[in-house]
Amino acid sequence: MKKEIIIALAGNANVGKSVIFNQLTGLTQIIGNWPGKTVERAEGVLRFKGRTIKIVDLPGIYSLSAYSQEEIVSREFIAFEKPDVVINVVDASNLERNLFFTVQLLELHVPMVMALNQVDYAIKKGIDIDVKKLEELLSIPVVETVATKGKGLQELINKALEVVDSHKEVDVKKYDIKEEKVLKYRNEVSEYVMKIYNILLKHNVDLINLFHPLWISLKLIEDDSDIVEKLKKEPNGEKAYEEIQKELEGLKVKTDSPLATLVTADRYDIASFIASQTVSEIHHRITWTDLIDNVALHKIWGYISMFIIVFISFYGIFKFGEYFSGVLEDFFDGFKPLVYNLNIPNMYKDFLWNGLAEGIISAITIVLPYIFPFYVFLSILENTGYLARIAFLMDEVMHKVGLHGKALIPVLMGFGCNVPAVLGTKILETDREIFIASFMSTLVPCSARIVIILGTIGVFMGPQYALAVFALDVLVVYIAAYFANKIAPGKPYDLIMELPGYRMPDLKLTLKQIWFRIKDFLHVALPIIVVGSLILEILKYSGIFKYVTYVMDPIVVKWLGLPSIVGIVLIFGILRKELTLIMLLTLSGTSHITQILTPRQMIVFGVVTMLYIPCIATIAALKRTIGWRKTWWVVFANIFIAILIGGILNRILTFI
Amino acid sequence: MEENTIINLIELRENHEGEIVLIKAGRTATQRLNEMGLVQGTKVKLVRKGPLRGPVELEVRNSHLVIGYGLASKIYVKSSDRKGDMR
Ligand SMILES: Nc1nc2c(ncn2[C@@H]2O[C@H](COP(=O)(O)OP(=O)(O)OP(=O)(O)O)[C@@H](O)[C@H]2O)c(=O)[nH]1
Numbered sequence: 001m002k003k004e005i006i007i008a009l010a011g012n013a014n015v016g017k018s019v020i021f022n023q024l025t026g027l028t029q030i031i032g033n034w035p036g037k038t039v040e041r042a043e044g045v046l047r048f049k050g051r052t053i054k055i056v057d058l059p060g061i062y063s064l065s066a067y068s069q070e071e072i073v074s075r076e077f078i079a080f081e082k083p084d085v086v087i088n089v090v091d092a093s094n095l096e097r098n099l100f101f102t103v104q105l106l107e108l109h110v111p112m113v114m115a116l117n118q119v120d121y122a123i124k125k126g127i128d129i130d131v132k133k134l135e136e137l138l139s140i141p142v143v144e145t146v147a148t149k150g151k152g153l154q155e156l157i158n159k160a161l162e163v164v165d166s167h168k169e170v171d172v173k174k175y176d177i178k179e180e181k182v183l184k185y186r187n188e189v190s191e192y193v194m195k196i197y198n199i200l201l202k203h204n205v206d207l208i209n210l211f212h213p214l215w216i217s218l219k220l221i222e223d224d225s226d227i228v229e230k231l232k233k234e235p236n237g238e239k240a241y242e243e244i245q246k247e248l249e250g251l252k253v254k255t256d257s258p259l260a261t262l263v264t265a266d267r268y269d270i271a272s273f274i275a276s277q278t279v280s281e282i283h284h285r286i287t288w289t290d291l292i293d294n295v296a297l298h299k300i301w302g303y304i305s306m307f308i309i310v311f312i313s314f315y316g317i318f319k320f321g322e323y324f325s326g327v328l329e330d331f332f333d334g335f336k337p338l339v340y341n342l343n344i345p346n347m348y349k350d351f352l353w354n355g356l357a358e359g360i361i362s363a364i365t366i367v368l369p370y371i372f373p374f375y376v377f378l379s380i381l382e383n384t385g386y387l388a389r390i391a392f393l394m395d396e397v398m399h400k401v402g403l404h405g406k407a408l409i410p411v412l413m414g415f416g417c418n419v420p421a422v423l424g425t426k427i428l429e430t431d432r433e434i435f436i437a438s439f440m441s442t443l444v445p446c447s448a449r450i451v452i453i454l455g456t457i458g459v460f461m462g463p464q465y466a467l468a469v470f471a472l473d474v475l476v477v478y479i480a481a482y483f484a485n486k487i488a489p490g491k492p493y494d495l496i497m498e499l500p501g502y503r504m505p506d507l508k509l510t511l512k513q514i515w516f517r518i519k520d521f522l523h524v525a526l527p528i529i530v531v532g533s534l535i536l537e538i539l540k541y542s543g544i545f546k547y548v549t550y551v552m553d554p555i556v557v558k559w560l561g562l563p564s565i566v567g568i569v570l571i572f573g574i575l576r577k578e579l580t581l582i583m584l585l586t587l588s589g590t591s592h593i594t595q596i597l598t599p600r601q602m603i604v605f606g607v608v609t610m611l612y613i614p615c616i617a618t619i620a621a622l623k624r625t626i627g628w629r630k631t632w633w634v635v636f637a638n639i640f641i642a643i644l645i646g647g648i649l650n651r652i653l654t655f656i
Numbered sequence: 657m658e659e660n661t662i663i664n665l666i667e668l669r670e671n672h673e674g675e676i677v678l679i680k681a682g683r684t685a686t687q688r689l690n691e692m693g694l695v696q697g698t699k700v701k702l703v704r705k706g707p708l709r710g711p712v713e714l715e716v717r718n719s720h721l722v723i724g725y726g727l728a729s730k731i732y733v734k735s736s737d738r739k740g741d742m743r
């Protein structure tokens with residue numbers, strides 16, 4: 001009995017793989033209701049019945065062809081790392097399309113179990129599935145699960161372990177397609193699979209030990225570029241390939257469509273056959289999704305409702321934040337006398353209050369009250385399925401900047417934090433699209449920058465000004481993308497996206513998600529804020545500031561019209577954007593921004609902070625996604641845009 | 657019986673059905689559409705069209721797909737709708 005086991009979660013996008021992963025490992029992979037969240041594989045550990053199980057969450061894919069990076073990642077994982085068992089997670093409410101992928105896993109003849117997930121949702125849609133029959137047809141165990149509630153997961157792992165323990169190696173030298181029970185292709189295809197298989201055997205091709213011969217042969221019929229390349233690298237590969245090509249001529253003359261299409265069509269036929277035998281739609285209900293989409297995707301009402309949603313959330317977040325920020329401020333102000341009444345030298349009092357306390361207090365009183373409602377709103381947006389609707393509504397607008405609608409989803413995630421936004425652009429098809437979308441993401445204000453704008457411009461000038469700044473940002477992002485598209489021209493891929501049905505967000509999971517984000521703020525941001533504030537205090541006493549401001553004043557003071565110290569806080573802001581505001585307040589020894597900045601300066605400060613540079617975490621994410629060269633380009637473009645727009649605003653807002 | 661004509665998906669009316677006869681896109685795009693379940697003979701229902709050159713929403717194999725305008729115009733279906741009488 002093996003003790004260390006690897007289980008891979010594989011399946012279509014948006015079926016619930018990451019929810020299962022999170023439930024089993026206690027980790028926090030991004031989950032939400034749109035296809036394409038997990039872009040890189042993630043690993044976690046589960047200890048179960050004295051065994052150590054490594055669980056691997058793979059990106060969602062619809063096929064095992066080589067058309068996208070995620071597909072290659074997944075199939076190479078299965079081939080090279082040989083998971084002991086693959087859990088094929090499928091969406092019970094959408095079985096036929098999911099089975100198309102299952103068929104391909106069956107072709108690989110890997111040990112597998114099916115998690116028939118979202119059965120609760122399927123029942124709601126009036127769909128009933130005959131699990132016994134499904135098991136019989138597929139010849140693998142099928143377990144019904146409701147991942148969000150943790151239902152069936154125990155049994156799923158039990159079944160997976162049973163498969164691991166009873167698994168026997170298949171002899172790839174003795175394969176016969178006639179023995180397949182459910183994988184029935186049209187006669188010509190089956191015939192050519194065997195012909196190719198025999199050629200591979202004759203030439204002693206090693207590839208069939210890596211991937212099962214049936215799958216390899218089908219891939220060669222499809223002329224899969226990656227497999228062809230692998231084959232050619234083998235000692236007799238070139239010869240075998242030539243022979244196969246010659247053989248396939250015989251198949252090509254029999255049909256007028258490309259061979260890949262034949263194979264795909266056959267796979268879908270198998271999938272629909274299985275579905276027809278197992279799925280019964282008890283009643284076709286008009287679903288909520290249909291009703292809501294009649295408005296949400298409507299040619300006119302769709303856009304109006306989008307604006308209303310944004311508007312209401314904006315005011316909701318602002319009002320909530322403003323109120324609680326005030327309450328908390330009053331509460332913490334009471335502590336200041338305590339520190340200053342201590343019997344220690346004044347300099348230490350400054351350190352204690354400015355360096356330590358003030359940083360934490362500002363973070364709690366200014367930042368927390370806004371990010372909490374904001375994260376609630378973000379979670380709702382992510383989990384209901386509305387993000388995918390925005391992709392639909394904005395598809396054409398995005399085409400103008402060389403992207404399709406789906407590119408907007410990671411960019412919108414940037415409102416929470418730019419890091420996952422940049423990493424999430426990997427769902428796009430080409431480097432060019434990934435570059436433009438990453439660039440856009442960096443200009444989207446993350447929660448930290450939103451807080452700065454709400455907490456200064458919003459509170460002291462009025463929410464309509466904050467709204468205007470955000471509107472300006474939308475314009476800037478769009479124009480920047482327009483220019484990026486000119487620099488890296490090309491036609492965008494057309495949108496092909498599954499539209500998920502609306503889901504009621506699961507309360508427990510959503511609260512957990514919000515809590516993890518806030519915890520992240522407390523664990524990562526707070527220490528940085530404290531340490532940053534301390535360093536700032538030390539530097540203040542060291543007298544180094546005057547050199548820094550000497551260099552920065554021409555831009556900060558002359559061009560942007562801001563106080564000299566803003567130059568210093570902008571440098572610290574590269575660590576965490578919250579620092580810019582918090583330090584500005586500590587440095588000037590006040591909690592009222594109006595004592596430091598005039599309204600015009602406030603707007604310039606807000607806009608500059610919003611645009612001026614990606615924080616270090618985002619720069620790291622950019623480097624991973626688009627490489628150093630383009631990352632520097634993005635950084636300098638941000639600096640340039642911020643200085644340009646800040647200066648222009650400083651000049652034209654003379655009436656404020 | 658009405659005579660069936662061959663039109664592209666953009667020409668299909670909302671809430672009308674058609675059967676795919678041909679996809680006239682590039683190799684990669686065709687393969688991706690195939691893999692999303694759009695192969696010859698598949699029945700599709702056009703649920704709605706986006707404004708102007710916006711994408712179309714299809715119901716196919718009991719689930720919903722969104723396809724960009726450009727691609728949708730390269731997918732031909734057999735339908736009782738006639739060319740020219742859009743919506
Ligand atoms: N009702 C219901 N919803 C579920 C269930 N499992 C997952 N979901 C929801 O389905 C959506 C997708 O779940 P994920 O785990 O993010 O899907 P995924 O397969 O990892 O998706 P990608 O990473 O995009 O490939 C989320 O909104 C989940 O809350 C379930 O059993 N029942």
Ligand SMILES: [Mg+2]
Nearest residue numbers: 017018037038
């Ligand atoms: Mg996932």
